[in-house]
Amino acid sequence: NAGVTxxxxxxxxxxxxxxxxxxxxxxxxxxxxxxxxxxxxxxKLIYYSVGAGITDKGEVPNGYNVSRSTxxxxxxxxxxxxxxQTSVYFCASRGxxxxxxxxxxxxxxxxxxx
Amino acid sequence: QKxxxxxxxxxxxxxxxxxxxxxxxxxxxxxxxxxxRQYSGKSPELIMFIYSNGDKEDGRFTAQLNKASQYVSLLxxxxxxxxxxxxxxxxxxxxxxxxxFGTGTRLKVLA
Numbered sequence: 001n002a003g004v005t006x007x008x009x010x011x012x013x014x015x016x017x018x019x020x021x022x023x024x025x026x027x028x029x030x031x032x033x034x035x036x037x038x039x040x041x042x043x044k045l046i047y048y049s050v051g052a053g054i055t056d057k058g059e060v061p062n063g064y065n066v067s068r069s070t071x072x073x074x075x076x077x078x079x080x081x082x083x084x085q086t087s088v089y090f091c092a093s094r095g096x097x098x099x100x101x102x103x104x105x106x107x108x109x110x111x112x113x114x
Numbered sequence: 115q116k117x118x119x120x121x122x123x124x125x126x127x128x129x130x131x132x133x134x135x136x137x138x139x140x141x142x143x144x145x146x147x148x149x150x151r152q153y154s155g156k157s158p159e160l161i162m163f164i165y166s167n168g169d170k171e172d173g174r175f176t177a178q179l180n181k182a183s184q185y186v187s188l189l190x191x192x193x194x195x196x197x198x199x200x201x202x203x204x205x206x207x208x209x210x211x212x213x214x215f216g217t218g219t220r221l222k223v224l225a
Contacts, residue, residue: 031211042118042202042215043158050211058212090157102148102160103204103213 002026006091006106013081013113021076021109023091031094032074033103034058034066036087043090049074081113116141118205120216128224133190135201135219140184143208147179147186150202152218158202162188193223 007022025032030051035043035058045058049068063085065077074093078085088110092103117140127133135149146165150158164170164177164186176189186205190197200218207214 033213035215040122040217042120042217043204045212045214048212056212059214101146102163103150103158105157105159108157 004091004093004104004106006089006109008109009107010110011112013078013111015081015083015113017081018077018079019081019111021078021089021091021111023074023076023106024072025074025093025104026072027093027095027104028071029093029095029104030071031096032068033092033094034064034074034076035090035092036060036085037090037108038087046076046089078111083113085111086113087111116205116207116214118203118214118216120201120203120219122217123220124222125219126222126224127193129193129195131193133193133197133221133223135188135190135203135221136185137187137203137205137216138185139203139205141205141208142181142184144205145208146206146213147177148204148213149175149177149186149188150204150215151197152200152202154199161201190221193221195223195225197221198223 033048034046047066049055091106149161152158162177178187202218203216
């Protein structure tokens with residue numbers, strides 16, 4: 001049972017470049033989320049999805065885009081990378097009942113923009 | 115702007131003691147409350163969730179919720195050095211599927 005898989009684990013981008021952070025889950029969860037975590041800080045919600053084809057903005061959506069074409073995948077797109085986007089990015093999914101209600105997190109993507 | 119606040123710590127407790135971690139939230143519409151543990155360099159992992167006022171116990175962990183005062187706490191009994199980590203409180207934004215996190219409290223259990 002893989003859970004939530006994020007790729008890549010590390011990436012260095014130059015200012016102005018673009019990239020896609022991949023996230024896939026195999027638990028048939030409807031709800032998926034993208035957070036960023038800056039050093040010594042909590043997690044800030046970027047975007048979330050409540051099902052295939054449905055996405056919405058979180059607390060810090062500027063500079064990012066998402067899509068949700070399948071239940072399993074929820075990629076995060078960074079356009080025109082900026083140093084302020086240097087962070088650790090976590091993808092999470094959750095179910096809608098019982099013990100499945102809390103988040104299962106991926107292992108994270110550490111992104112540096114130089 | 116909905117907020118979740120935690121004391122950043124570090125909170126230092128001796129091994130075997132009770133560690134008490136607190137979290138306050140601003141949204142009176144919040145219904146779901148979670149505690150996550152995060153070791154340095156790792157992703158958060160769920161410890162407990164609570165929906166109803168009162169206490170919920172799971173092994174050495176007890177979550178306490180007081181909606182009238184808008185706080186949720188986590189007690190860790192018989193603290194162990196392996197409990198040393200950052201503890202994150204997460205709260206749903208009322209009426210939505212969004213969850214926001216506090217900045218976390220760093221706990222150090224001294225052997």
